[in-house]
Amino acid sequence: xxxxxxxxxxxxxxxxxxxxxxxxxxxxxxxxxxxxxxxxxxxxxxxxxxxxxxxxxxxxxxxxxxxxxxxxxxxxxxxxxxxxxxxxxxxxxxxxxxxxxxxxxxxxxxxxxxxxxxxxxxxxxxxxxxxxxxxxxxxxxxxxxxxxxxxxxxxxxxxxxxxxxxxxxxxxxxxxxxxxxxxxxxxxxxxxxxxxxxxxxxxxxxxxxxxxxxxxxxxxxx
Amino acid sequence: xxxxxxxxxxxxxxxxxxxxxxxxxxxxxxxxxxxxxxxxxxxxxxxxxxxxxxxxxxxxxxxxxxxxxxxxxxxxxxxxxxxxxxxxxxxxxxxxxxxxxxxxxxxxxxxxxxxxxxxxxxxxxxxxxxxxxxxxxxxxxxxxxxxxxxxxxxxxxxxxxxxxxxxxxxxxxxxxxxxxxxxxxxxxxxxxxxxxxxxxxxxxxxxxxxxxxxxxxxxxxx
DNA sequence: TTCCAATAAAGTGTCGACAATTTTAAAATA
DNA sequence: TATTTTAAAATTGTCGACACTTTATTGGAA
Numbered sequence: 001x002x003x004x005x006x007x008x009x010x011x012x013x014x015x016x017x018x019x020x021x022x023x024x025x026x027x028x029x030x031x032x033x034x035x036x037x038x039x040x041x042x043x044x045x046x047x048x049x050x051x052x053x054x055x056x057x058x059x060x061x062x063x064x065x066x067x068x069x070x071x072x073x074x075x076x077x078x079x080x081x082x083x084x085x086x087x088x089x090x091x092x093x094x095x096x097x098x099x100x101x102x103x104x105x106x107x108x109x110x111x112x113x114x115x116x117x118x119x120x121x122x123x124x125x126x127x128x129x130x131x132x133x134x135x136x137x138x139x140x141x142x143x144x145x146x147x148x149x150x151x152x153x154x155x156x157x158x159x160x161x162x163x164x165x166x167x168x169x170x171x172x173x174x175x176x177x178x179x180x181x182x183x184x185x186x187x188x189x190x191x192x193x194x195x196x197x198x199x200x201x202x203x204x205x206x207x208x209x210x211x212x213x214x215x216x217x218x219x220x221x222x
Numbered sequence: 223x224x225x226x227x228x229x230x231x232x233x234x235x236x237x238x239x240x241x242x243x244x245x246x247x248x249x250x251x252x253x254x255x256x257x258x259x260x261x262x263x264x265x266x267x268x269x270x271x272x273x274x275x276x277x278x279x280x281x282x283x284x285x286x287x288x289x290x291x292x293x294x295x296x297x298x299x300x301x302x303x304x305x306x307x308x309x310x311x312x313x314x315x316x317x318x319x320x321x322x323x324x325x326x327x328x329x330x331x332x333x334x335x336x337x338x339x340x341x342x343x344x345x346x347x348x349x350x351x352x353x354x355x356x357x358x359x360x361x362x363x364x365x366x367x368x369x370x371x372x373x374x375x376x377x378x379x380x381x382x383x384x385x386x387x388x389x390x391x392x393x394x395x396x397x398x399x400x401x402x403x404x405x406x407x408x409x410x411x412x413x414x415x416x417x418x419x420x421x422x423x424x425x426x427x428x429x430x431x432x433x434x435x436x437x438x439x440x441x442x443x444x
Numbered sequence: 445t446t447c448c449a450a451t452a453a454a455g456t457g458t459c460g461a462c463a464a465t466t467t468t469a470a471a472a473t474a
Numbered sequence: 475t476a477t478t479t480t481a482a483a484a485t486t487g488t489c490g491a492c493a494c495t496t497t498a499t500t501g502g503a504a
Contacts, residue, residue, distance in 0.1 A: 011487075049488060059278070086374065087371070151302070151306060
């Protein structure tokens with residue numbers, strides 16, 4: 001019989017989630033200094049617990065810490081965003097390759113269903129921003145899970161995901177290439193259905209590269 | 223004028239380094255439970271500082287923590303090692319691609335020099351294990367640095383590196399394919415010298431894949 | 445006034461203690 | 475004896491306090 005670990009949520013856990021959300025959504029501004037006494041007071045918690053939470057945020061590259069100087073929310077930059085896309089291209093490319101090998105037929109079927117829903121929503125909303133914001137993430141998320149590589153899953157869904165979300169939030173990155181992205185998702189799913197790892201990786205990498213170029217264009221306009 | 227941040231080493235920093243080394247080298251056995259009071263006493267430090275250090279070890283996947291149950295040193299497994307190699311293939315492949323674009327001529331020259339030294343040592347030692355253990359790491363390390371992608375560098379040199387070193391240590395993974403690996407390094411450096419990103423990535427991925435297969439063979443013998 | 449030194453205020457690093465939970469040991473019941 | 479209950483011990487989570495470092499403020503000299 002499985003011994004279900006009692007999912008106790010520690011104070012530090014909750015604090016970490018709260019702060020992560022606040023940082024990602026810009027509530028605590030990018031680049032701002034974090035005052036331990038003040039934050040601890042605001043959340044009605046001791047500095048010790050807060051420091052543990054900050055440690056985790058640091059591990060996820062959401063804050064940077066210097067000894068005796070304290071922690072600052074990471075400063076968003078064009079250069080770092082490009083770096084993140086390069087890492088994503090490598091990791092998600094591998095994820096797609098592995099997903100083509102390891103996803104179950106059932107999972108592939110469900111992904112197909114999800115994509116159909118996206119198609120409908122695009123028609124209805126006439127290519128609105130919904131897709132980029134949630135649908136795109138859902139799709140990628142499932143493929144990463146389908147890789148069945150826990151290390152890869154952790155890297156993408158825990159570490160990179162939130163940083164990327166932070167950029168999306170604060171740089172206002174909804175794009176109008178939703179229908180193009182939809183097509184790309186479609187081709188990619190075909191490759192996975194055909195159990196073609198090589199092609200799946202290729203298409204995923206192209207997909208991410210084109211979305212990087214899209215971001216590059218957008219940022220150059222500002 | 224540059225304001226050199228005073229490189230103050232905090233207690234937690236030192237503790238973290240010490241524990242990391244102890245875990246990587248098997249001094250604290252894989253899978254064993256970590257007792258906070260005991261470890262704190264042994265190192266003459268408070269539990270608070272120790273807990274921060276453990277938190278960092280957790281972020282590097284060297285220990286696993288469960289609320290109210292404490293931390294355990296990660297359990298090494300064949301499956302996880304394969305996962306790590308897959309992640310490495312993706313990330314270092316991208317690193318090689320970027321290195322072919324971004325390494326300076328000077329850096330490439332120095333890398334060439336390093337490789338020449340390795341060649342000599344292999345002749346002298348008649349293909350001894352030195353290469354795999356240190357030389358191989360040096361070479362890969364420099365290429366990762368050459369990518370100039372800080373995110374990538376952090377992921378590989380901070381996170382993955384120590385886990386991999388732990389496996390090398392505890393699984394006794396010196397192989398006798400040092401001369402083959404040397405040749406592969408040579409081809410790879412040629413691709414980088416020629417500023418051929420595509421080829422550099424391809425060769426790096428093959429190199430890592432073949433070293434993964436080598437590990438697979440070795441482990442199947444046990 | 446402007447610059448520098450001395451001092452005060454605030455912030456971070458580290459510690460020991462208490463509260464809550466888990467594990468171990470002992471006692472009691474079947 | 476085996477199994478469940480109860481109590482004790484140990485361990486983790488959380489807190490408040492103190493020491494040391496950095497930053498802000500004040501006061502004086504050029």
